[in-house]
Amino acid sequence: MTFDELIEAVRRDGLYPTAEQAEEVTRTVLAALGRQLTGRERADLARLLPRAAARELTAGIPAATPLTGGEFVDDLAARTGGATPATARWDAGSVLGVLARLAGPGLLRRLLARLPDGYALLFGQAQLAPAAVAA
Numbered sequence: 524m525t526f527d528e529l530i531e532a533v534r535r536d537g538l539y540p541t542a543e544q545a546e547e548v549t550r551t552v553l554a555a556l557g558r559q560l561t562g563r564e565r566a567d568l569a570r571l572l573p574r575a576a577a578r579e580l581t582a583g584i585p586a587a588t589p590l591t592g593g594e595f596v597d598d599l600a601a602r603t604g605g606a607t608p609a610t611a612r613w614d615a616g617s618v619l620g621v622l623a624r625l626a627g628p629g630l631l632r633r634l635l636a637r638l639p640d641g642y643a644l645l646f647g648q649a650q651l652a653p654a655a656v657a658a
Contacts, residue, residue, distance in 0.1 A: 524572075524573060524625065525573055526573035526574070526575045526576060527542075528573075529549065529572070529573055529576055529621065529625075530542050530545050530546045530549055531545075532621045533545045533548065533549050533617050533618050533621050536617050536620055536621055537613065537614065537616075537617030537618075539617075545617075548614045548617065548618060549576065549579075549618050550579050551599065551602065551603055551614070552599065552614055552615055552617075552618035552619065553572075553576055553579035553580045553618065554579050554580070554582065554583055555595065555598065555599050555602065555615075556580060556618075556619070556622075557579065557580040557581055557582065557583050557585070558583050558584070558585055558586045559585070559586060559589050559590060559595060559638060560580075560585065560634070560637065560638070561585045561637070562637070563633075564630070564633050564634050564637045565580070565581065565585070567630055567633075568580065568622070568626060568630065568634065569581050571625055571626060571630075572625070589638065589639050590639065591639045591640055591641045592638075592639070592640060592641020592642045592643075592644065592645055593641050594641075595615065595641070595642070595645070596608055596611045596612045596615060596645070597611070599611040599614065599615055612645070615645045616644075616645050616646075616647065619642075619645045619646045619647070620646065620647040622646070623646040623647050623648065631646060631648070634646070635648065
């Protein structure tokens with residue numbers, strides 16, 4: 524996938540009117556995700572991305588304490604000039620949904636296992652709770 528193809532997929536999935544808007548959202552979400560990922564999963568995802576997108580993902584230093592999915596959305600809203608949490612959630616889902624398809628099921632499972640609760644829905648996946656143990 525080229526960078527332009529990535530942007531077009533985000534534009535189409537997120538219903539953004541222009542490629543420029545989709546690119547801005549993509550860069551912002553990739554940078555935010557890069558602050559949450561560490562280790563092999565971060566490197567494996569970066570290898571799948573076009574070079575410009577991989578740079579956005581890996582340019583920042585990972586956070587010492589990862590954010591939950593809800594905190595990730597709130598942080599994204601704050602970093603995008605006062606976007607609402609609903610807009611930030613839409614932006615995150617538009618980009619992360621494309622990344623989920625690109626990553627495939629194996630890497631996606633590893634990414635979700637590495638991230639705190641709340642990211643599955645952002646990646647377009649069901650957030651399953653562990654089964655309760657019968658007494």
